[in-house]
Amino acid sequence: MQNGWDTELIERCRKGDSNAFRQLVDNYQGMVYVFAFRMLCNEEDTKDVVQETFIKVWRNLSKYNTALKFTTWLYKITANCCYDHLRKGRQRKQHVEIDQVKHVCEQMLQSNMEQKIINEDLAAVISQLTHQLTPKQKLVFTLKELEGFEVNEISTITDLSPEKIKSNLYLARKNIREQLEKM
Incomplete structure (x- = not known):
């Protein structure tokens, strides 16, 4: 469960309210960025994954199950984007000396x-x-x-x-x- 404000934003987003979606992005962009950066350790790749994550959120918000915490669902999308990114080898190799x-x-x-x-x-x-x-x-x-x-x-x-x-x-x-x- 999320707080009432998130529930309201999600419902407004489902009705196509882009301002509500902008607010949702503002609220969770930092969290998504930190997690993606920890996974990818590359700023450019992280920015790409953050953008990809929120595009997927927008496209799939109608499928979101409100019984699941919104942040858990958001982490799931972010994790999948990062995992795909790592698996496909698009990340520049980071060599640890x-x-x-x-x-x-x-x-x-x-x-x-x-x-x-x-x-x-x-x-x-x-x-x-x-x-x-x-x-x-x-x-x-x-x-x-x-x-x-x-x-x-x-x-x-x-x-x-x-x-x-x-x-x-x-x-x-x-x-x-x-x-x-x-x-």
């Missing part, structure tokens, strides 16, 4: 910064390491570890069974752990 990641880790270990800064740096390193995951592993890992979704909601977003999600999550974590150990 192991030496560069190693340098960041060494700096983290040598300094006496506050724990928060260390955690932020480690999160940045892990985010960089996700580039080497398969598209499905990256999608599941991003939704669980970076976006904070539970397995049942990831299942709704991705149409993967909880077992497939757990398997892909296990492989993603294992891959990242192995890369960190090499450093």
Whole structure:
């Protein structure tokens, strides 16, 4: 369920109100952009996926089931767009230099910064390491570890069974752990 304001906007959009759709885009564009950027790590590709996502939302709003949270449905569309983008290989390859990641880790270990800064740096390193995951592993890992979704909601977003999600999550974590150990 979404709040009453979203419900009203969605109903107005379904009736063809482009101003209501503009408001819906304004409300959720940031969320879609952040998630897409985490998946694609490329600004141009992210902008393309955000635009593609909202085009699909506009075209399919009549099919939206109001029993599902709007944000979950929006994440599902965004995830599918990102996944398709990754699978089709349209994303420019992002090469993570192991030496560069190693340098960041060494700096983290040598300094006496506050724990928060260390955690932020480690999160940045892990985010960089996700580039080497398969598209499905990256999608599941991003939704669980970076976006904070539970397995049942990831299942709704991705149409993967909880077992497939757990398997892909296990492989993603294992891959990242192995890369960190090499450093």
